[in-house]
Amino acid sequence: MTKITFVKHDDEEIVVDAENGTSVMNAAVDNLVPGIDADCGGECACATCHVYIDEAWFPKVGNTNDAEEAIMSLNPDRQETSRLCCQIPVTDEMEGLKVRLPEFQF
Amino acid sequence: MSVARDQFNTMFGRDPYSIPLDEYDMNQPELFQSDTQDAYFTRLRKEAPVHYCKDSEHGPYWSVTRYKDIMEVESNPEIYSSEPSIALADPEPDFDISMFIAMDEPKHGDQRKTVQDIVAPSSLASLEPVIRERIAGILDTLPVNETFNWVDKVSIELTGQMLATLFDFPFEQRRKLTYWSDVATAIPEPGGLVETREQGRDILLNECLPAFVELWNQRVNEPPKGDLISMLAHGKETRDMNPMEFMGNLVLLIVGGNDTTRNSLSGGVKFLNENPDQYAKLMADPSLIPTMVPEIIRYQTPLTLMRRTATQDTVLGGQNIKKGDKVAIWFLSGNRDEEVIDRPNEFIIDRARPRQHLSFGFGIHRCMGNRLAEMQLRVTWEEILKRFEKVELVGKPERAYSVLVRGFTEMPVQLRPKAK
Numbered sequence: 472m473t474k475i476t477f478v479k480h481d482d483e484e485i486v487v488d489a490e491n492g493t494s495v496m497n498a499a500v501d502n503l504v505p506g507i508d509a510d511c512g513g514e515c516a517c518a519t520c521h522v523y524i525d526e527a528w529f530p531k532v533g534n535t536n537d538a539e540e541a542i543m544s545l546n547p548d549r550q551e552t553s554r555l556c557c558q559i560p561v562t563d564e565m566e567g568l569k570v571r572l573p574e575f576q577f
Numbered sequence: 578m579s580v581a582r583d584q585f586n587t588m589f590g591r592d593p594y595s596i597p598l599d600e601y602d603m604n605q606p607e608l609f610q611s612d613t614q615d616a617y618f619t620r621l622r623k624e625a626p627v628h629y630c631k632d633s634e635h636g637p638y639w640s641v642t643r644y645k646d647i648m649e650v651e652s653n654p655e656i657y658s659s660e661p662s663i664a665l666a667d668p669e670p671d672f673d674i675s676m677f678i679a680m681d682e683p684k685h686g687d688q689r690k691t692v693q694d695i696v697a698p699s700s701l702a703s704l705e706p707v708i709r710e711r712i713a714g715i716l717d718t719l720p721v722n723e724t725f726n727w728v729d730k731v732s733i734e735l736t737g738q739m740l741a742t743l744f745d746f747p748f749e750q751r752r753k754l755t756y757w758s759d760v761a762t763a764i765p766e767p768g769g770l771v772e773t774r775e776q777g778r779d780i781l782l783n784e785c786l787p788a789f790v791e792l793w794n795q796r797v798n799e800p801p802k803g804d805l806i807s808m809l810a811h812g813k814e815t816r817d818m819n820p821m822e823f824m825g826n827l828v829l830l831i832v833g834g835n836d837t838t839r840n841s842l843s844g845g846v847k848f849l850n851e852n853p854d855q856y857a858k859l860m861a862d863p864s865l866i867p868t869m870v871p872e873i874i875r876y877q878t879p880l881t882l883m884r885r886t887a888t889q890d891t892v893l894g895g896q897n898i899k900k901g902d903k904v905a906i907w908f909l910s911g912n913r914d915e916e917v918i919d920r921p922n923e924f925i926i927d928r929a930r931p932r933q934h935l936s937f938g939f940g941i942h943r944c945m946g947n948r949l950a951e952m953q954l955r956v957t958w959e960e961i962l963k964r965f966e967k968v969e970l971v972g973k974p975e976r977a978y979s980v981l982v983r984g985f986t987e988m989p990v991q992l993r994p995k996a997k
Contacts, residue, residue: 510932516652516939538652542941545686547694575698 473566477504477522480574489561495570496520496557506572513557518542521576524552525569532559532568548575582606582766585634593617598625602633603640603907603980604665606764609881610978615922618642618910627894635665638884638903639896642910644917644935646894650885650906651940654681657885657904659942664981665884665905672778676825678833678942684814688826689945691812692805695743696949700803704742708953711738712960719992724971727988731957732842736835739953743834745804746792757785758835761828762982769978786824793823805830837879838950840984842957843974844877845869847988848924850970855926863962869926870954875934876924881909881983883938908935909983967993 472488475498479485489498499507499520511517515538524532529552535543539555546553556570588596589607593616601621608614621628626643641647650657662668663679677688694700715734719725733755740758741751760780763770771777789806796802797810809815809826818826849856859865885904890897898904912934913921919928937944944950961968972989 508932510937511648511939512930512933514648514652514939516648517943541654541682545689545693545941547690548697577698 473561473563473568475561475565476567476569477507478569478571479506480572480577489565491561491563493561494557495522495559495561495565495568496555498561499556504572506576507556508576509557511557515539515542515555515558518546518555519576520556521546521549521573522554522556522570523550523573524554525571526552528568528570531564546575548573582634582764588617589613593620598628599631601625601628601640602630603905604630604633604635604638606978606980609980609983610976612976614881614909615913618907618913622910622914627896627898629896633665635667636903638665638905639893639898641893641904641906642914643894644911644914647906647908647911647935648939649893650904651938651942654941656888656891658888659685659883659885661886663883663885665882665903669774669778672782673821674825674828675822676829678829679825682941685941687814688812691815692808692826692830693945695803695805695808696946698948701948701952704949705952705956707742708739709956709960711735711742712957716960716964721965721992721994724989724991727846727968727990728839728843728985732839732985732988735842735953735957736839739838740831740834743805743830744792745802745806753784753788754831755835757781757828758831760785761832762836762979764979766978781824781828785827786820789823789827790820833944833946834949836982836984837944837946838953840879840982841874841877841950841954843985843988844879845873845954845958846968846990847970847974847985848873848876849968852924855924856967859926860962860966863959865926866955866958866962868928868931869958870951871931871934872924872926872928873954874936874950875912875918875931877983878909878912878934878936879983880936880981882907882981883942908938911935964995965992966995969993 473491475487475489477485485504487498487502494513496509496513500509508519510519536558539558543549543553586605586607588605621642626646628640631637641650658681659679660681677685712735715731737751737755740754741748746754759770760777763777765771765774792806793810796807801807801811882905887898887900887902887904889900915921937947969991971991974985975987977984977986
């Protein structure tokens with residue numbers, strides 16, 4: 472299990488235990504984290520699991536892939552550290568990962 | 578029905594398993610008007626999930642009917658282009674309107690971004706009280722214990738008011754928006770809303786376009802504000818649109834905000850009446866409305882399909898698709914795919930993952946107004962439940978003659994007021 476912190480737009484923190492091998496999105500949905508709807512079920516096709524990665528963590532979560540880039544580029548509220556969290560696998564290295572939940576998804 | 582259409586009406590009323598698969602052509606409004614399409618799609622999903630129709634009213638095309646294959650198409654827009662059209666029919670040279678739903682990147686994204694703020698969460702939050710007030714206004718004037726057409730008095734009225742609000746269109750003329758939307762999607766037929774294709778084109782060019790050009794000219798000289806016309810008139814990517822592009826994007830936004838919500842508003846009444854256990858569950862627990870709404874949208878699937886066009890030779894589900902081939906992705910069939918959706922043929926208002934459906938499409942063209950649509954439906958049902966014990970279906974609903982738009986024209990109901 473790996474601890475991941477979701478920070479709501481009002482700064483409330485939700486800490487969840489995520490199962491390795493799943494995705495950060497799964498960890499959010501399984502723990503009823505609000506603001507992560509993940510309509511498409513993790514296919515990188517709906518952009519409803521948008522998160523802002525904590526800056527210190529951003530280089531460690533891997534690169535944005537092409538499909539993710541295409542769909543995120545349509546969002547005017549996209550930021551430098553935006554990711555679709557269905558595309559971020561949970562591993563031991565993610566222990567302590569912190570992501571912010573964008574207000575536009577609430 | 579026209580003679581031209583008659584020769585392609587080859588499926589209606591026939592046993593799905595008696596028709597050879599290579600004669601299958603799902604582009605048949607008769608099937609959808611009679612709501613008999615499901616059995617044919619079930620067979621296609623099982624036996625020919627990526628199916629080639631060698632000839633139809635609009636020429637040859639592929640039908641993609643499984644959820645996962647549809648997702649694959651939607652996730653690869655560079656292979657499956659939205660140009661030149663998202664309808665099976667190709668654009669006519671004398672009416673080649675252009676809309677961002679039928680554009681590829683980068684233009685699609687540029688134009689979409691111009692208008693999508695209107696459905697951003699902050700806009701929706703400020704729209705909600707307006708919508709609630711309008712819905713309340715409509716519901717409070719309805720007759721009780723008396724038969725009326727829900728489609729006209731509620732579904733059309735509500736979406737018409739909503740469109741007029743979004744466009745800041747003269748409110749008293751709002752039914753024009755409904756009318757133009759209907760014209761834009763009407764299949765020409767004698768006695769129909771439009772009798773010929775040219776008639777439909779002329780209505781849009783000579784009535785709809787000038788009305789909006791006038792609004793455009795007014796808004797372009799005013800400071801930018803939050804309605805769609807003002808957004809288009811001031812947007813960097815849209816302010817220099819030519820008339821056919823303006824026309825196209827208007828049609829897109831009008832149709833997009835009209836048929837879909839309208840028919841889901843009607844569909845919900847039908848589904849709840851056909852499933853009294855679900856209606857009882859809803860009455861006992863109105864907090865189920867937010868999960869019921871996406872289930873209504875899945876079950877209704879207000880737009881049955883989108884067309885894509887292959888930009889290169891490719892393989893899908895083991896079938897060789899050639900560059901230039903038309904590919905129909907059937908959302909309605911994907912939404913009944915038993916491999917992905919549990920008990921897909923049942924209407925269940927408290928599903929675990931109700932938003933797992935294809936009605937909004939997926940990928941970069943995913944419905945821009947999805948959360949607005951859900952909000953309108955949610956608020957409508959909240960207000961209905963406050964007032965009425967039941968919206969009772971008292972006759973047989975009539976369906977639209979269309980392949981693309983899965984909708985209703987008549988829904989006779991009576992309202993049962995709540996005991997005070």
